[in-house]
Amino acid sequence: MTVESVRPAAPEVPEPLEPPVAGGRVPLLGHGWKLVRDPLAFMAQLRDHGDVVRLRLGPKTVYAVTAPALTGALALNPEFIIAGPLWESLEGLLGKEGVATANGSLHRRQRRIIQPAFRLDAIPGYGPIMEEEAHALTERWKSGETIDCTSESFRVAVRIAARCLLRGDFMDERAERLCVALATVFRGMYRRMVVPAGPLYRLPLPANRQFNRALADLHLLVDEIVAERRASGQKPDDLLTALLEATDDNGDPIGEQEIHDQVVAILTPGSETIASTIMSLLQILTEHPEHADKVREEVESVTGGRPVAFDDVRKLTYTNNVVVETLRLLPAVWILTRRAVADTELGGYRIPAGADIIYSPYAIQRDPRSYDRNEDFDPDRWLPERSKDVPKFAMSPFSNGNRKCPSDHFSMALLSLLTAAVATRYRFEQVSGSNDATRIGITLHPHRLLLRPLPR
Ligand code: HEM
Missing domain, CATH: 1.10.630.10 (Cytochrome P450)
Known part of the structure; x- marks a missing residue:
């Protein structure tokens, strides 16, 4: 018996799956008309179709990530870069x-x-x-x-x-x-x-x-x-x-x-x-x-009763939680994009090289799967005893x-x-x-x- 023959077989890595196509597309424009007409509602319902879903925007396929853990994986992996038409138009105006x-x-x-x-x-x-x-x-x-x-x-x-x-x-x-x-x-x-x-x-x-x-x-x-x-x-x-x-x-x-x-x-x-x-x-x-x-x-x-000072801020727990809860329900940056530099996978789904990927902190931070009474403004949900139940990456207004x-x-x-x-x-x-x-x-x-x- 050789040493080779007793080495355990490498575990089989399943082939990444093709992400499902989100429902509701129309001929020619695909999902584009919904995205333009009511982007917040559109992004919020995508998770019902899967953790990663494909969208057709005209002739283009765009990948939308809808599960908090996968948005974290996306943001933490430098193989997904800043690129795409949105960034190109920004560069043209603001500098490269x-x-x-x-x-x-x-x-x-x-x-x-x-x-x-x-x-x-x-x-x-x-x-x-x-x-x-x-x-x-x-x-x-x-x-x-x-x-x-x-x-x-x-x-x-x-x-x-x-x-x-x-x-x-x-x-x-x-x-x-x-x-x-x-x-x-x-x-x-x-x-x-x-x-x-x-x-x-x-x-x-x-x-x-x-x-x-x-x-x-x-x-x-x-x-x-x-x-x-x-x-x-x-x-x-x-x-x-x-x-x-x-x-x-x-x-x-x-x-x-x-x-x-x-x-x-x-x-x-x-x-x-x-x-x-x-x-x-x-x-x-x-x-x-x-x-x-x-x-x-x-x-x-x-x-x-004196005017509030900068040094007071760290003692203002409730005030701070009002700000955090505002950033949860109304995150200034409501959509983020990345581009895959190589063929890769996310959550077991195939993402081809060059694919544009989007996700919405607005949708993630209002998801009822992550938040009890998800639409309510409730600053106390950020008290330590309650915030520990918030899933990882379900609250990332700063990415x-x-x-x-x-x-x-x-x-x-x-x-x-x-x-x-x-x-x-x-x-x-x-x-x-x-x-x-x-x-x-x-x-x-x-x-x-x-x-x-x-x-x-
Ligand atoms: C990047 C949110 C305030 C400067 C970002 C990103 C988010 C964000 C989500 C990441 C973008 C991405 O992942 O593609 C916010 C929010 C703010 C805020 C919610 C306030 C409520 C500021 C301020 C400054 C700033 C005050 C500067 C004075 C930047 C810069 C980047 C950035 C330079 C780019 C970082 C990089 O690409 O490495 N911000 N931001 N932001 N923000 Fe902010």
């Missing part, structure tokens, strides 16, 4: 060399450069700016006057991201311009992504001209910020200094284009996601005054793996502080003309939330 669209070694290097600015121990350094902006916001609002939550949320989000990460006095005026440019660019970008009618967007129509002006101003602003910092000779400990001092794998300074694209790639997701979440939080505080009251009680029990949002700690700190500051000062009612239906764009947020703040 930023961290949000790069892959492979360029992406790894870029993450190494930006990561220190977002580390947990770096966040208290931003505390004074977050505090100042949160209180300035509540000061700006006057009891009884209508506030347009879209512009107010965008404004404070851009100001905080720009002032914290690109420090400097000049940021006050620049933040205002950035705000206007980014809001217009995001609206136009989504239109261009869902209706990729190239030549139409080159026509000299007012909407196209406005979009082009805003995009040009965004790039110009970023150039001005970089040039001014260089001219000042100052090197404060911030993200911009990290980018200006960064070197590539050969030890050479990184190129001008990469610095520019990096600033754009950080400011754009940074402001849109935060602004959308602030709008959703204001909507929740208005719809659920009982939770707003509990936030206020908690804040006052910690502060004794996982190598593309996980670098700003999760930054975002949570600033959103909790803002919620605390706003809820202690005001309660809210919607005014006529307000439309709080969910608007689907690059991010999710209420359509046009108009609120009247009333004193506490």
